[in-house]
Each structure stands twice: as C-alpha cells, then as structure tokens.
Amino acid sequence: MDLRNFCCLRRLLISSTSCSRAYLSGFKSNLSLDKLYPTSRLDITTIPKAPESKDGKFSGYIPMDKIQVNYVRSGGPGGQNVNCVSTKTEVRFHLASADWIPEPIRVKLAERVKNQISKEGYFIVKSERTRSQQLNLADTLDKLRNLIHSVAQSLVVPEVSEETLERQRRLRERAARERLKEKRAHSMTKQGRQSPTLDS
Amino acid sequence: MAGVGNRVLAGTDRALDLLRELPRLSLSNIRSNPKAFKRNKRGRGQHGGKKHGAGNKGSGQRQNFMRLGYETGNNPFYLRVPKEPYYKGHHIRREYPPISLMQLQTLIDTGRLDTSKPIDLTALCNTKLFQLSPFENQYGFQLTDEGLDNFKGRINIEVQYAPEQVIAAIEKNGGVITTAFYDAPSLIAMRDPMKFFASGTPIPKRQMPPENAVEYYTDPKNRGYLADPDLVALERFKLAQKYGYELPDLKKDPELLPMMLERKDPRQIFFGLNPGWLVNLKDKKIFEPEDEQLLEYYRS
Numbered sequence: 001m002d003l004r005n006f007c008c009l010r011r012l013l014i015s016s017t018s019c020s021r022a023y024l025s026g027f028k029s030n031l032s033l034d035k036l037y038p039t040s041r042l043d044i045t046t047i048p049k050a051p052e053s054k055d056g057k058f059s060g061y062i063p064m065d066k067i068q069v070n071y072v073r074s075g076g077p078g079g080q081n082v083n084c085v086s087t088k089t090e091v092r093f094h095l096a097s098a099d100w101i102p103e104p105i106r107v108k109l110a111e112r113v114k115n116q117i118s119k120e121g122y123f124i125v126k127s128e129r130t131r132s133q134q135l136n137l138a139d140t141l142d143k144l145r146n147l148i149h150s151v152a153q154s155l156v157v158p159e160v161s162e163e164t165l166e167r168q169r170r171l172r173e174r175a176a177r178e179r180l181k182e183k184r185a186h187s188m189t190k191q192g193r194q195s196p197t198l199d200s
Numbered sequence: 201m202a203g204v205g206n207r208v209l210a211g212t213d214r215a216l217d218l219l220r221e222l223p224r225l226s227l228s229n230i231r232s233n234p235k236a237f238k239r240n241k242r243g244r245g246q247h248g249g250k251k252h253g254a255g256n257k258g259s260g261q262r263q264n265f266m267r268l269g270y271e272t273g274n275n276p277f278y279l280r281v282p283k284e285p286y287y288k289g290h291h292i293r294r295e296y297p298p299i300s301l302m303q304l305q306t307l308i309d310t311g312r313l314d315t316s317k318p319i320d321l322t323a324l325c326n327t328k329l330f331q332l333s334p335f336e337n338q339y340g341f342q343l344t345d346e347g348l349d350n351f352k353g354r355i356n357i358e359v360q361y362a363p364e365q366v367i368a369a370i371e372k373n374g375g376v377i378t379t380a381f382y383d384a385p386s387l388i389a390m391r392d393p394m395k396f397f398a399s400g401t402p403i404p405k406r407q408m409p410p411e412n413a414v415e416y417y418t419d420p421k422n423r424g425y426l427a428d429p430d431l432v433a434l435e436r437f438k439l440a441q442k443y444g445y446e447l448p449d450l451k452k453d454p455e456l457l458p459m460m461l462e463r464k465d466p467r468q469i470f471f472g473l474n475p476g477w478l479v480n481l482k483d484k485k486i487f488e489p490e491d492e493q494l495l496e497y498y499r500s
Contacts, residue, residue: 027474029405029467029499037428044376044429044461045450048437064446087349091444133349134365137444 056102058152060145063100067093069137074128088128089136091144095123101148109151294339296361299330301369302347318462318471320358325391334387356460367423368439374448376460380425381409381417386469397479405467405475405498426466
C-alpha cells in the first residue's frame with residue numbers, strides 16, 4: 001500500500017508542536033466494540049447488585065464489610081520469608097449475628113462448627129496454603145463459601161415420590177427376609193456339626 | 201560529450217539525454233549480459249553428452265542408488281534421533297516475555313511509568329528496560345504475580361496476557377486491565393515508534409488474533425479487548441468476590457475516569473493515531489489519506 005503512488009491529495013491533518021489530549025482521534029473501525037456488540041451498553045464500570053440470600057437459600061455472596069480479615073505469620077519452615085511476611089490469612093465474623101447467612105443455615109452451621117467458634121462467638125476460617133496473602137485470602141473465602149453451601153445442601157430435604165418410598169420399604173423387608181433365611185441356614189449348619197443325642 | 205548547447209552533461213543528465221534520442225526498447229535491441237546463462241557446450245546425445253551427467257563408476261553411474269538418508273550401514277540420523285511430541289510446533293508457539301507486578305510497582309514508584317496516561321506496550325518499551333523481539337516469536341508482554349501482595353498502583357494497563365490473580369490485584373487498586381493482541385508488523389511499529397515514523401510508512405492496521413487466540417481475547421474473564429464490556433463488568437464483580445475485596449467504583453473519580461476508560465479500537469495501534477496516517481516527525485505534521493478506497497481499507 002504505497003500512498004505515494006496514488007494521485008490523491010494528502011490532506012494536512014495536524015500541524016502542532018506539542019502533543020495534548022486534544023489529539024484523541026476517536027477512531028472507529030468496522031470491528032469496534034459497538035459494532036461487535038450492538039445491544040451492549042459498553043460500560044465496564046457498572047457494579048451489579050449483590051445477589052440476595054433469601055428464602056433460606058444462600059446466594060454465595062459474602063459481604064466484605066461484615067467480616068474481618070487478619071494477616072498473620074504462617075508456620076512451618078521457610079527461613080526469613082516465613083518469619084517476616086504475614087501470609088496466613090484469617091477470616092472471622094460473629095456467627096450468631098451474621099444476617100448475610102439465612103437463619104436455618106446459620107443454626108446448622110453453628111452446630112457443625114461448634115468446636116471452631118471462639119468464646120465470644122466468632123467463627124474463624126484460616127488458610128496458609130500458598131505463599132501469597134491474596135491467594136490465601138481467596139482460599140479462605142472459598143473454604144467458607146463451600147462450607148456454607150454444604151450446610152445449605154444438607155438442610156434440603158429431597159422430595160421423594162410414593163413409588164420410591166414403596167420400593168425402599170419393599171427392599172428393606174426383602175433384605176430382612178434374606179438375612180433371617182441365611183441366619184436359619186447357618187444355624188442348621190452349626191446344629192449339624194453337633195453329635196446326635198438320644199432325644200433328636 | 202552530449203550536451204545541450206555548450207553545457208557539458210555527465211552522469212544522470214547524460215543518461216537522460218541519451219534516452220531522449222535512442223529508439224524505443226524492444227526484444228530486437230536488447231541482449232543479456234555476457235555469461236548471464238550458460239550455453240550447453242555439448243548439446244549432442246539424448247541426455248546431454250558423453251556420461252549423461254552420471255559421473256564415473258560408483259552407484260551413481262551404475263544406477264544402483266542407496267536410499268535417501270542411508271549412511272552405508274551405520275544407524276542413520278533420521279533413525280538415531282527420536283521424535284518427541286513435546287517440541288511439536290515449538291517454532292510457531294507465541295512467546296510473551298514476563299513483567300512482574302513488583303517490577304511494575306517499582307517503575308511507578310520511581311516515576312519511570314506515567315500513571316496519568318494509559319500504559320501499553322509502547323509505554324513499556326519506551327522505558328528501555330524491556331526488550332521485545334517480534335522476530336523471535338515474541339508477541340508482547342505478560343504480567344506475572346511476583347509482588348502480588350504489595351502492588352498498590354492505580355493504572356490503566358494493556359498487556360498481552362495476565363493471570364487471574366494479577367487482574368484481581370490491579371482491579372483491587374481501582375485500575376483497569378485489558379489484554380490485547382498485536383500482530384508482528386504492529387509490534388515492530390510499537391516497540392520503537394520514533395524509528396517507525398522515521399521510516400515514512402503509514403501506520404498499518406492491526407490484524408485480528410489467530411484462530412487459537414480468538415477464544416482468549418473474546419473472553420471477559422481474561423479482560424480480552426474483543427469481549428463484551430458489560431460481561432467484563434460482571435466478571436470484575438465476580439473476581440472481587442473471589443479474591444475478597446470491595447470492587448472500587450470507577451465513577452467516583454470523574455477526573456480520572458476518561459483516562460481509565462481509554463481504549464484502542466481493535467484496528468488501532470497507537471493511542472490517538474489512526475491506521476493509514478503518515479507521521480512526519482521532522483516537520484511535525486501528520487498526513488491522512490483522502491481516497492475513499494484507502495479510507496475504506498483502513499476502516500475495515
């Protein structure tokens with residue numbers, strides 16, 4: 001593409017001695033984002049609304065202003081790095097007053113982790129998995145989220161159909177019958193090993 | 201000597217003067233330079249001469265050739281060296297020289313990078329601390345997570361690859377990160393803009409990423425430059441939840457917002473300069489094409 005070969009006049013566009021913000025050309029090609037995504041608002045600054053945890057279901061959202069994050073020194077070997085750098089991450093919050101967790105889940109959680117709650121009622125989750133504070137914080141929150149989700153899962157009573165309940169009852173009874181049959185057969189085997197007596 | 205009037209001509213002038221007098225060029229009045237091609241000395245014989253190009257004795261003359269690669273019995277090279285799947289396509293793989301967050305922070309602290317303007321590949325190369333060699337399959341820079349915990353800069357940065365935790369670190373401090381692709385000619389222009397402008401070539405248009413890179417650059421999780429910005433906003437929020445920080449509201453700083461949101465068009469190489477423009481550094485002028493065809497080409 002040699003411009004010099006074309007006879008078109010080349011227009012003198014900008015003649016300036018200093019560069020300034022005013023030179024922004026606002027160039028838009030056929031592949032600009034507004035053409036690739038015509039229905040999009042093209043705004044990366046929008047902060048979506050946090051999903052609410054309602055109807056006893058946990059949405060997965062942990063409000064960072066309701067929990068305290070501490071960084072302390074990790075244990076184990078590591079020389080100067082482990083002695084000086086605070087990489088162990090601790091996340092704590094008062095479990096009883098944590099309204100971002102739905103009530104039934106909160107109660108069940110308190111029951112499950114009752115050995116890890118402090119005297120004042122603070123639940124503490126820790127992680128010193130990696131060498132980085134930020135990655136350990138991500139791991140801690142991951143642990144907490146998974147824990148709350150598993151508690152929520154355990155509270156969910158699955159709706160079982162009548163046919164399934166009937167089938168389960170039949171299977172239980174059949175298992176009991178089989179067990180007793182085998183027990184009787186074993187008893188006969190053991191009796192057969194006895195030496196015969198005058199009355200039998 | 202040829203001349204117009206009394207004036208003696210030499211060199212180019214003389215040649216041009218001659219041209220005016222000489223007849224039109226045709227096949228009948230040109231010939232090759234001597235020894236430009238070799239005439240077959242002995243054109244007799246069906247396959248060209250006495251030995252027919254087969255030499256003396258040996259398997260060559262006796263038409264009993266050894267197969268290609270045969271090394272007269274010892275284990276040949278092509279069997280000796282095993283094939284390893286790990287190096288398949290190694291010469292085609294794209295490389296991204298690393299820049300750690302620690303280095304980036306140091307550059308910001310020492311004032312070698314201007315945080316009041318967007319940082320892109322040109323800005324990083326202008327520090328003269330990082331070299332990029334497109335001829336060695338290097339396609340740009342990647343950010344590494346060394347110095348992740350202590351990164352505090354608030355920047356608008358554009359790199360070619362960044363892992364998740366690095367994206368989190370930059371967004372946590374109220375910055376914006378984008379990953380973008382540049383093809384080799386664009387990179388050559390970007391890494392030394394002054395040299396490129398001095399070459400007198402119009403600014404090329406950036407090519408689209410190759411097939412195996414399209415998925416990466418259209419994914420909002422990677423903050424790709426071809427991703428939907430609305431989805432990028434959602435991913436920013438999700439990442440903030442994952443890494444445990446409150447997502448800063450970029451709109452709270454209206455003076456910095458235009459700089460933070462400044463982005464190049466997918467076909468653009470330099471901020472503020474369009475593809476097709478010709479920059480004249482000496483006279484401090486910029487020229488743009490006016491022809492419709494050219495404008496359409498650079499816009500497409």
